[in-house]
Amino acid sequence: MEGVGAYTLLRVERGGLEPGVPGQFFMVEAPGRLLPRPMSLCLAPAGELGFLLEGVGPGTRALCEVEPGERLYVFGPLGNGFRLDVERPLLVGGGIGIAPFPYVAQALGDPPVLLGFRSERHAEAAVLLPNAAVVVEPTYVTEPLAELVEDHDVLACGPEPMLEAVRALAPTAQLAWEAPMACGYGACYGCSVEIDGVLKRLCIDGPILEAA
């Protein structure tokens, strides 16, 4: 556990788990809670899995208080991950949406990164991506993005309004969505979202969807 600006980095031993494709997620036990929480893989150092957490409710707050040595049940990798066969990648993250990008950046050889945060304190998390361009509210990532979008293949993760704005600018972007998830592996139908008029389970058909 270490603080990264307003966020917390949780590192667990990898055990037998594969880190998977960047953009995939894991279901992480939240101590004292019934259901696990979906968490994007943030870092994959040798023998470990790293998750970046924002304490927004009972589950994430419990995870932010995990003590070293505690055992957590973690399963994954789950979902589809980002397509990495893009020519001119640009990573666009909003707030805790930065979470998957350190691992993505490693796989893509440090592509350009654009990050937006709601405060300077949150923006400290940009240390995880040293080359990133960072904006803080009231500036939004869409402002610098408007100038870069022409020449890039966008991979974005962040709150829904940000993803909608990115989609408007970059119709071919790969967007990482969120939905409340009970299981993360297609068992509960809790995460169904309408995609092109059809209901799909975001946990197995996503969380990355092509904008279009």
Added chain:
Amino acid sequence: MEGVGAYTLLRVERGGLEPGVPGQFFMVEAPGRLLPRPMSLCLAPAGELGFLLEGVGPGTRALCEVEPGERLYVFGPLGNGFRLDVERPLLVGGGIGIAPFPYVAQALGDPPVLLGFRSERHAEAAVLLPNAAVVVEPTYVTEPLAELVEDHDVLACGPEPMLEAVRALAPTAQLAWEAPMACGYGACYGCSVEIDGVLKRLCIDGPILEAA
């Protein structure tokens, strides 16, 4: 917390609570459980309340594992306690039934004590009453008691079969009974027992009942 043979001694700060009359009990929060557990006051050193615990189920086991510094909600003293205006007291305890007697003995100026335990390990708890005569199964307290009963006023605490046997030998004994209790202060009617053909709540009309 300290081990006393097979039992555990829990000492809590007294706060604003009175220790009450020997034989009264307190409701003690059992960490992680919904309902508190009734516990006889065992020792009342200055500023503290001491309880002797036998870990028999989830509540008492949780209490045996309390860490120093933890806060426990405790309320009491509750119930009626022993009548101490007896001339020739003899304390008779079986197993964890020893619990109220250290505090009783202090109030009565170290009267004679007879204790029975189911093993040598349990019998180590007799250190709490240095002058006690101790028997271990297969010998039962009723064996030595039979010889002493004539000349004494018996105060007894222990498992139901023991209390029944004591009552048979000493019709005027004061017996400390048990019943499952949710509240300990007359609120739930969970502890009702039939006494002389009438239902009474053991928590407020007991736990000490005259044998008769």
Added chain:
Amino acid sequence: MILNASGCLDALAAPEVARSLDAFVTKTVTPQPRQGNRPVRIAETEHGMLNSIGLENPGIEALVAEKLPRLVELGVPIWVSVGGFAATDFAELCAALDERDEVTAIELNLSCPNVDEAPESAAEIVVAARAETRKPLYAKLSPAAADVAEVARAVQAAGADGLSLVNTMRGLVLDTHSLEPTLGTETGGYSGPALKPIALAAVFRCYRATGMPIVGMGGITTGRDALEFLAAGASVVALGTVLFADPEAPARVQAELMTELSARGLDQPEDACGISHRAAATTVA
């Protein structure tokens, strides 16, 4: 406004707890005295508890003659909970209480799971009770109904003034060692935190179906819980199981509730009543 849940406090045994309430609700009284069920009568579960007290009570005559005069001295409004096995029982009980000025309201316990005799339909009982008294009548319902909102509508039509929601659900606990039922009656009434979402749903749906005043209860432990019951539609909340572990709960919950309210810019509990429905109502309009 904070009450105790019926059967979860004896005001005469714990007067200082009763005085910390806005009104005291008696344990359910029946026409004749009842011994209640044989022990074991209570059992803890992982997230609640079971009871099978079985309406142990001294009967209406003794209540009126011996207990009411002493209860009045507490200076707290008194609600009497009444129960029985036929509509005539309820009628008799309400008749006996109608002239007692010291009784503020009557709660009709239509739902005790520890009494095996099948009750006549809730509405019939309310009609019979209504005929005997002009005192406020609160119908106490169980969530063990295919549609509790339908029952609520029926008791409203029958003349009830309010609802008390909810009573316990039938549950079972097995002894760790023997695997036999822990309670003497085998099954018993399930109460406590596990019940909260079920109780909240009942309050929410009955409020929408009837708009009646509701005493909300079922697992309330904190001021936040109380706030949720108000938001779902309760105008008053009642504390049950929590009183066993914490006799100081009324004052604590009240204080916590006020903190929750003021954090939301609300002045008093009444301002929170039904606020969970606002957005929904807007959507419908």
Added chain:
Amino acid sequence: MILNASGCLDALAAPEVARSLDAFVTKTVTPQPRQGNRPVRIAETEHGMLNSIGLENPGIEALVAEKLPRLVELGVPIWVSVGGFAATDFAELCAALDERDEVTAIELNLSCPNVDEAPESAAEIVVAARAETRKPLYAKLSPAAADVAEVARAVQAAGADGLSLVNTMRGLVLDTHSLEPTLGTETGGYSGPALKPIALAAVFRCYRATGMPIVGMGGITTGRDALEFLAAGASVVALGTVLFADPEAPARVQAELMTELSARGLDQPEDACGISHRAAATTVA
């Protein structure tokens, strides 16, 4: 024998989990495809969870044509859960499944709280279903009934072969900040550990009332829980909510159950069926 609870596992999305079961139960299928309810569809509570999936399913035609052939390849017996809004729906579904040899049993979902249309009485539905199939019919009941044992007797008389106990109860969760219902449908079905004592009581009472084979479920998380359901009268247990947190639960619960059984000198799960009733039976005799 360990099954999944209907709606709590997609065998095609997680074949290795399905293979760890003794039989796989499909999510409830209806005559026509259903989109299910709008999000949010799940919400955690302190001691359980709510869902309002609303029977999202591809319809019976697609199930039989596209899914059944793939399910068969798993090599696990297949139970199909069917649901609808009228007895004729159930009849149609059973007729469509009767000739499919790959279907071991049919579960009649008589109790989904997320579908608002009032179902015809449970017994009528069973009669209609029975007329169309000779496959084993399990009637799945909700504990939200004044007397679930009475419903059990009625479906037995109507021709059911067994019972699945229990389905979810209606519950409500309010959003921490807005205090509005978290679920898109406001209320939803409450499942998980909080339900266990209610579910155990239903199994216990229906076993005594009918002696029918029972699939027990509701909050089972450990082998100890499974043992308790068997002791209360279940012959088979099903895992629901626990599968979300622990896809390895079937093997774990099975292993824990075997340890519990052998600690009691019992050889196999069947030996534990109904043992909670033994002393009671002796007393009666």
